[in-house]
Amino acid sequence: MPSTLPFQHRKLSTMTLPWPVDWTALFGTVRPLILEIGFGNGDYLLHLARQHPDYNVIGVEISNKSLEKAEQKIINSGLPNVCAIHGRGETALHHLFASATISQIHVNYPDPWFKSRHAGRRLIQRDTLDAIVSRLVPGGIFYLATDILDYAEMAHELLADTRSLTNQQSVPWADEMPGRIITKYEQKGYQEGRPGHFFVYQRNEIAGPDVPVMQELEMPHIVLQTPLTPDDMLEKFDKMTHHIDDIHVAYLEAFMDHRRRALLFEIKMQEPTIDQHFCLTLTPREDGDYTLIYATIGNPRPTLGMHIATGHLGDWLASLHPDAQVVSRKVKEA
Ligand SMILES: C[S@@+](CC[C@H](N)C(=O)[O-])C[C@H]1O[C@@H](n2cnc3c(N)ncnc32)[C@H](O)[C@@H]1O
CATH class of the missing domain: 3.40.50.150 (Vaccinia Virus protein VP39)
Known part of the structure; x- marks a missing residue:
């Protein structure tokens, strides 16, 4: 039955x-x-x-x-x-x-x-x-x-x-x-x-290790000011990796979402307790700045690794031009 x-x-x-x-x-x-x-x-x-x-x-x-x-x-x-x-x-x-x-x-x-x-x-x-x-x-x-x-x-x-x-x-x-x-x-x-x-x-009754439940963090969020266009940034993108402690991030591809003039970054990440495959999206705002947040494709969960992946990508985008800078950063550091 x-x-x-x-x-x-x-x-x-x-x-x-x-x-x-x-x-x-x-x-x-x-x-x-x-x-x-x-x-x-x-x-x-x-x-x-x-x-x-x-x-x-x-x-x-x-x-x-x-x-x-x-x-x-x-x-x-x-x-x-x-x-x-x-x-x-x-x-x-x-x-x-x-x-x-x-x-x-x-x-x-x-x-x-x-x-x-x-x-x-x-x-x-x-x-x-x-x-x-x-x-x-x-x-x-x-x-x-x-x-x-x-x-x-x-x-x-x-x-x-x-x-x-x-x-x-x-x-x-x-x-x-x-x-x-x-x-x-x-x-x-x-x-x-x-x-x-x-x-x-x-x-047995002997006190054991304290292993807290890993809960979701706030959604990471970066605002970027840059004179570069999404096309300029796409052109500069190359596959790259970033490692902090046991967290390994691979930025695999960048794609242009022409309809929204947004850039999508495909990312694979390994943390000790979880593997994730997700996208970060850089979207133009009305004031001319850009927002970097995670895209909802594939059930991403905001973990420390995702914060580190967002922070590093934000820093990299800001490093592409002397007049570019991160103007707001809600990202937990390792
Ligand atoms: C050698 S098989 C044994 C399968 C089954 N327990 C048995 O005895 O017939 C190992 C199994 O563990 C799964 N596996 C390997 N690493 C795992 C992990 N980290 N978490 C969950 N499953 C895992 C594999 O996909 C596979 O089905």
Whole structure:
């Protein structure tokens, strides 16, 4: 029977949901929460929802294709206590959940590319683990599975260093987890001679790291005075990048919006907890100055990174002519 719950329209996303989410309003019920990060084909997510009918189960997945398949499975199942969200697990942990609100967090086989150039962006690292600890309720459980021995060793070191978590097993990790369903990736690992290594850690009473919910900032806003025309500025634009701490901004393209005599700048940005692809728009005002703000294309969210991206672009535009200057600047600095 297809589900009729309000949230089960398609394409829930970390970029469109409120920060933090009111889960009671979203599910229409007050229940403890279970989170799975990187649910792949969604079978384990649905298994969690069936196994725990008194919990609301939330899956977060970065792959659109996997998300669409899981959404269909959820709708077909008619289960009222599960939803799938598109986005990075890191974004969900930092932006969608308040502290001490999740009873179980499951991560199965993250980062199969562990050894490659993506290693710096792996899911299980200090910042994400701190966010996991902070989001677990006291007594909440963190489950992690990996088929990569080096990953297991790295995770073991991090977990052993985490005073607010207690290992629930007598060994650093178990090689079997009775009663657990085997995930699609796990099956593949067994067939290829890579068995799983399973971690089970419980949130104890020791105070953990303070990881605040990342909320939206005000909209960044710059007013620019310049004798240059939009065409002059477009001509001077070249692909450029800007980096501050862990925030990386790439200005990819500039386009002329002829109808509005406005310039659009296409930007890709990585922050530790969120990736965004958005446009800033430089629009002429009646007094002859220009306003630089973000365009509403693609659900941009005003974060610190977006402020930094706006501030740097404003400074660059002002640097193009000796008589150009930023006359008003509502931008948070790093
Ligand atoms: C190796 S697969 C495992 C899939 C599934 N858990 C299983 O065991 O069959 C890793 C999954 O995590 C997803 N993923 C990777 N990094 C992620 C992140 N930062 N946030 C959310 N999902 C992520 C991938 O898209 C992929 O579906």
